[in-house]
Amino acid sequence: MPIPRQAPGVDRRLLRDDVFRRLRDAIVDCTFQPGEQLKDTDLAEWLGVSRTPVREALLRLAASGLVIAKPGRSTTVSAIDPKAVRDARDVVAAMHVLAVREMAGNVSEADLDRMREANRRFAEALNAGDLAAAMDADEDFHRVPVTVLGNDALVSVLDQFGPVVRRAERLRFAADGQSSLERHDQLIALLASGDGEGASDLTFNTWHTLSVDDNPSPEQS
Template identity: 70%
Template sequence: MPIPPGDPAVGRSLLRDDVYRRLRDAIVDGTFVPGEQLKDGDLAEWLGVSRTPVREALLRLGGSGLVVALPGRSTRVSTIDPEAVRDARDVIAAMHELAVRQTTGRLGADDLDRMREANRRFAEAVTAGDLAAALDADEAMHGIPIAALGNHAVTAVLDQFDPLVRRAERLRFSTAGHTSVELHTQLIEKIAAGDAQGAGRVAFDIWHTLRIEDGQSTSTG
């Protein structure tokens, strides 16, 4: 397994969650590619930690479907499984629909302004073909209702399944994200108008702009 060059810029006293997030992000952003073997010793050296938190992180990543562990043999980054991604997408869509329905009327003007600003950044990134910036802005916008909801069960579900969908988006990204820009705008305005049912439907529809077929997925943002 080739270790990424450079300093990972983390301290030696990483918590378990920090190790998990670093490895999760490295898989999602393509630093570690599908099929690549992950050796806990090499990963521990890269992050400057013992093998224990690395092994724990790999177990969590297995639960999210990002790695596949073969007992007594090796742990590898999983390949994209269209059915698994579709299932994860549907769960994520339902969670965001729930969050939007329940927080419409509770989100303040500042929250809506932050959602509009995130959508502006998303639109600019899509136009520029900047995948990383687009996904960051998209996550920031959708995260505002989730944070306002404050439902730890919803957060736990999203933490488990969102990385699988984000990885599919990155690997099969299309710059045809303008549809999502428009849907984001509709979502924000329906929330602002207090239309919880309409906002919930739009939130659900946004996640289904990620169309996944066997052998490929097409993201519109």
């Protein structure tokens, strides 16, 4: 697919993380197809930024496995590798289990309200059929326990392996987002009651329901 010529530009004042998220999401939603070559000059023009944050974002995407970078040659979108997704999912699951276990004993009403608000937006996005907004709301929801924990090493692990898992998350939300909405409500209730074990078990099971078919559909391949 050619680089889109019409897209809202990224505010030049925004951090490089915003460029990373825009490119990550464009890969996850198949705006950029597996095998497609990505050129930093074209991407910088599309996003309305300099080439520097684009190059930094591509390096991060390569580290997470969403793109394949060959120095001096080309950068291409990686194919979906079911094993790589499952491996990343297991790591991401372990990080989130740790976060909710710790949060259960240190949760504040403000933290719970942030999760409720994110889940409300998640429900609205699902009802509107807006997968991109649902993905963003889900990310905000799961970020709350991670933020409460305040473990920089855990955040680094999620930054590396999380992008690959988003491909599987998008497939799940497209097929059955309602079950995720219900699990979010259950997690909030468990955290509010201080049930760290229950919250950990629910989180483990939630992430381990993510899977990718070894024979992906044409949209995924």
